Amino acid sequence: MKHLKDLDPSASPLDYYGAELRRMRDEAKLSQPQLGSIIFCTGSLVGQIETAKKVPTRDFSERADAALGGNGHFSRLVGLVLRSQLPTWFQPYAEMEAKATYISSFQPQLVYGLLQTEEYARAVLGARGKDGLHAKVAARMERQRILHREHPPVIWVILSEAVLHQEIGGREVMRNQLSHLLSLRDLPSVQLQVLPFEAGAHTGLMGEFTVLRFADDPDILYTEDFVQGHMTANPDAIREGTLRYDHLQAAALSVEQSAALIARIMEERYGEPEADGRTVA
CATH class of the missing domain: 1.10.260.40 (lambda repressor-like DNA-binding domains)
Structure with a gap:
């Protein structure tokens, strides 16, 4: 000790x-x-x-x-x-994320970290074990403070429809997570679109990516594999990431249509909560 x-x-x-x-x-x-x-x-x-x-x-x-x-x-x-408490490889990105003025992110599997509820984050971060889980969740929630700054970054997130169907943490956790996504409409700096299954083949098939823009510094493209994340300010990479994101935005549902789809899936798939905390279809 x-x-x-x-x-x-x-x-x-x-x-x-x-x-x-x-x-x-x-x-x-x-x-x-x-x-x-x-x-x-x-x-x-x-x-x-x-x-x-x-x-x-x-x-x-x-x-x-x-x-x-x-x-x-x-x-x-x-x-x-x-x-x-964030992974060492992720800390440089978190520092850049906190400085960005505009964040564009495509997420095919999970809700973007800045938009996760505490319970959803706990389920995601605890998938490989519970060691240090409290600190990991607290660190993820701390990142979200940028949403409520006096001058928050503009955050535009595109989620694959699969994210809404992938049950993380159980039905109640998912219902609360989708409800949280809908509540973010109250933040003018946050915009959310859903890429529907009907979109078919799209420019995000290679995986998640995020573009960070800054007031006085070069843009950064961030990607992750199953081991760690990668940041680059290479102009060609930024151009390619931006073009792919533009195509995804064009294929995605509008902000209003996306909210309607989230609400429908929340009700049909995860049901209304009962008084004892269970959910019913």
């Missing part, structure tokens, strides 16, 4: 967060159980975070700031901590 004297604040954002929490708690002359009672958690959880055994949430960080007079210190740090 990692002891406080062994904690190296420079080892990682998580270690630095833990060291800062310990330092400020000591300065406030509070024990771990005392701080826990103030911020509505256990002293054990405080200790696990101080020793980098547990990843803090944004809610925990905001409460810690309020209790310790952090002036937003932990709320700022937690973003770095959660980003560090």
